[in-house]
Amino acid sequence: MAKRVLVKGNEAVAMGAIAAGCRYYFGYPITPQNEIPEYMSAHLPEVGGVFLQAESEIASINMLLGAAATGARVMTSSSSPGISLKQEGISYLCGSEIPGVIVNMSRSGPGLGGIHPSQGDYFQATRGGGHGDYRTLVLAPSTAQENYDLTMLAFDLADKYRNPVMILGDALLGGIKEPVKLTPYKKQPPAKDWALTGCEGRGQRILKSLYLSEGELTKQNWKLWKKYQAMAKEVRYELYRAEDAKLILVAFGSVGRILKTTVDILRDKGRQVGLLRPVTLYPFPAKAVREAAVRCGRLMVLELNTGQMVEDVRLAADCQAPVDFYGRPPGSIPTPDELAMEVDKVWRKTAGKGGAK
Amino acid sequence: MSKAQPKMKQVFDRPRSLKDVPWHFCPGCHHGVIHRLVGEQLDAFGLREKTVGVASVGCSVFLYDYFDLDVVESPHGRAAAVATGVKRARPDRFVFTYQGDGDLAAIGTAEIVHAANRGEKITVVFVNNAVFGMTGGQMAPTTLEGQVTTTTPRGRDIELAGPPIRISEMLSTLDGASYVARVAVDNIKNLKKAKAALKRAFEYQVNGWGFSFVEFLSSCPTNWHMPPEAANERVGKEMAHFFPLGVYKDIKAARDEAAE
Numbered sequence: 001m002a003k004r005v006l007v008k009g010n011e012a013v014a015m016g017a018i019a020a021g022c023r024y025y026f027g028y029p030i031t032p033q034n035e036i037p038e039y040m041s042a043h044l045p046e047v048g049g050v051f052l053q054a055e056s057e058i059a060s061i062n063m064l065l066g067a068a069a070t071g072a073r074v075m076t077s078s079s080s081p082g083i084s085l086k087q088e089g090i091s092y093l094c095g096s097e098i099p100g101v102i103v104n105m106s107r108s109g110p111g112l113g114g115i116h117p118s119q120g121d122y123f124q125a126t127r128g129g130g131h132g133d134y135r136t137l138v139l140a141p142s143t144a145q146e147n148y149d150l151t152m153l154a155f156d157l158a159d160k161y162r163n164p165v166m167i168l169g170d171a172l173l174g175g176i177k178e179p180v181k182l183t184p185y186k187k188q189p190p191a192k193d194w195a196l197t198g199c200e201g202r203g204q205r206i207l208k209s210l211y212l213s214e215g216e217l218t219k220q221n222w223k224l225w226k227k228y229q230a231m232a233k234e235v236r237y238e239l240y241r242a243e244d245a246k247l248i249l250v251a252f253g254s255v256g257r258i259l260k261t262t263v264d265i266l267r268d269k270g271r272q273v274g275l276l277r278p279v280t281l282y283p284f285p286a287k288a289v290r291e292a293a294v295r296c297g298r299l300m301v302l303e304l305n306t307g308q309m310v311e312d313v314r315l316a317a318d319c320q321a322p323v324d325f326y327g328r329p330p331g332s333i334p335t336p337d338e339l340a341m342e343v344d345k346v347w348r349k350t351a352g353k354g355g356a357k
Numbered sequence: 358m359s360k361a362q363p364k365m366k367q368v369f370d371r372p373r374s375l376k377d378v379p380w381h382f383c384p385g386c387h388h389g390v391i392h393r394l395v396g397e398q399l400d401a402f403g404l405r406e407k408t409v410g411v412a413s414v415g416c417s418v419f420l421y422d423y424f425d426l427d428v429v430e431s432p433h434g435r436a437a438a439v440a441t442g443v444k445r446a447r448p449d450r451f452v453f454t455y456q457g458d459g460d461l462a463a464i465g466t467a468e469i470v471h472a473a474n475r476g477e478k479i480t481v482v483f484v485n486n487a488v489f490g491m492t493g494g495q496m497a498p499t500t501l502e503g504q505v506t507t508t509t510p511r512g513r514d515i516e517l518a519g520p521p522i523r524i525s526e527m528l529s530t531l532d533g534a535s536y537v538a539r540v541a542v543d544n545i546k547n548l549k550k551a552k553a554a555l556k557r558a559f560e561y562q563v564n565g566w567g568f569s570f571v572e573f574l575s576s577c578p579t580n581w582h583m584p585p586e587a588a589n590e591r592v593g594k595e596m597a598h599f600f601p602l603g604v605y606k607d608i609k610a611a612r613d614e615a616a617e
Contacts, residue, residue: 024446050445054438055471062435062468066442069429070409070450074442092432196427196443198450200406206421208412208430 010035016151023049026063033105061089071195077103091130095209099158105174108330118330122308142257242274261336286316293321372396385585387575434465437472476533494580529605535567
């Protein structure tokens with residue numbers, strides 16, 4: 001039976017990484033993710049790995065690039081302002097098709113912002129954040145257990161697609177302490193016939209993103225596009241009490257988690273509400289959102305920002321249902337009751353108007 | 358019918374580590390010579406198949422087009438960080454970066470200073486031609502006082518832009534840097550010294566003695582707006598005057614001497 005431990009969300013990420021065979025970690029301190037580098041500094045040497053504290057977030061993402069270029073499983077972590085600094089490296093990782101796992105235990109912004117939980121980095125995470133026409137896979141956990149499980153998955157997806165994968169959590173998910181089942185990692189990481197190991201007995205290998213010859217870059221960008229299209233099959237989401245719902249709430253991460261209690265509160269009051277929680281933010285579960293829109297006729301998006309994922313939901317809903325929005329800028333974590341009040345406002349406004357068409 | 362040729366001994370050839378392709382470098386540029394010196398050492402130490410090269414941004418980016426070995430391309434200025442990652446993951450491989458002054462001495466100063474200070478067991482080939490070459494001849498941190506570039510049309514003004522930066526001197530103050538030398542390839546005498554310095558730098562990494570760094574003063578006839586010969590002369594006369602040649606640090610030699 002898998003061991004259960006009581007740990008902080010940040011530690012769960014680090015434990016998942018080591019379990020999945022991550023042996024190299026490069027990072028730079030920033031609140032609220034410091035337990036990740038701290039855990040790695042204590043435990044990577046025990047498994048023959050290397051923890052290195054870099055001089056900056058820019059250096060750490062480039063150290064990741066170098067180590068991952070040799071075929072190793074590598075991770076870096078940071079929080080919002082630090083993730084901004086890593087964007088150059090993420091663009092190069094995508095361009096050079098080098099896998100890696102990047103954790104953003106996001107805080108609030110813009111600028112130095114604060115260390116409150118926030119979902120203000122949704123756009124940055126799902127739109128790439130750096131320069132060029134690229135995508136990164138984005139996983140959004142909502143519990144310490146998911147921090148552990150999705151970090152393991154992140155390494156598999158990174159290797160599968162030769163692409164960086166981002167874990168988008170927030171200060172709540174990094175700091176929360178709860179039981180985590182340490183499911184053993186049983187997969188065999190794939191062989192990497194592109195890794196730079198010295199060209200002994202074979203031809204030269206090059207990992208690069210510069211393409212200057214006629215038509216070369218066009219071809220490379222189409223190749224990348226095909227890959228991003230193929231990622232669509234990695235869509236993951238959770239439905240909670242949504243089967244008979246006349247109003248479906250859409251939220252990710254910490255808000256998605258809080259809303260489960262909200263749904264229970266409202267159900268007790270006879271409100272037929274349910275929840276759709278995207279687990280992959282890229283690829284976005286657009287088909288599931290559209291189906292929910294068609295089936296239930298009314299959607300409401302709740303986020304810890306002033307409106308980011310709501311754009312993807314509206315796009316996916318494709319005018320099949322009105323989409324309401326409740327957003328909250330950083331400062332405090334909403335309680336299930338507070339959110340129930342906001343949802344109830346929409347419910348009362350539209351009571352009886354929802355339901356299957 | 359041709360007469361039988363007398364058997365000749367071959368005394369000069371292209372290093373195996375270099376590909377048989379024409380350079381894209383401008384006539385009179387020193388990159389080609391420096392590439393060859395690096396290739397010779399890779400051959401001499403038998404490292405071609407055990408090496409991961411790190412290319413930087415600038416004229417040096419096409420490293421992989423000339424060297425027949427595994428190469429990863431680094432973002433601008435980050436080569437020392439990328440090399441750190443490669444070497445930490447594969448300490449059994451020979452890892453070198455090849456960077457210009459626009460790359461290493463400007464945007465990449467943080468990365469080179471900290472890689473040197475950590476004593477990363479990598480070798481850095483630093484090519485200083487006192488100008489941003491590939492982007493068309495703008496001022497670099499190493500541009501000499503009064504030097505005309507496309508962004509210093511009246512000559513580099515120290516009041517405005519500060520004085521040129523001396524990287525070898527700066528790095529040699531760091532406890533973590535083990536071998537630091539500045540060389541030139543403008544004449545045979547200097548070329549021999551450059552070869553010896555590069556060999557020493559390779560020895561440092563192969564023997565695990567620590568971080569090694571060789572700065573090459575290089576010409577850039579195109580962006581200096583000079584004929585190749587005049588540009589070559591400027592390296593010895595003007596550049597070497599401000600950037601003195603020599604071995605700035607050789608901790609192994611210092612230790613050996615102290616032990617005797």
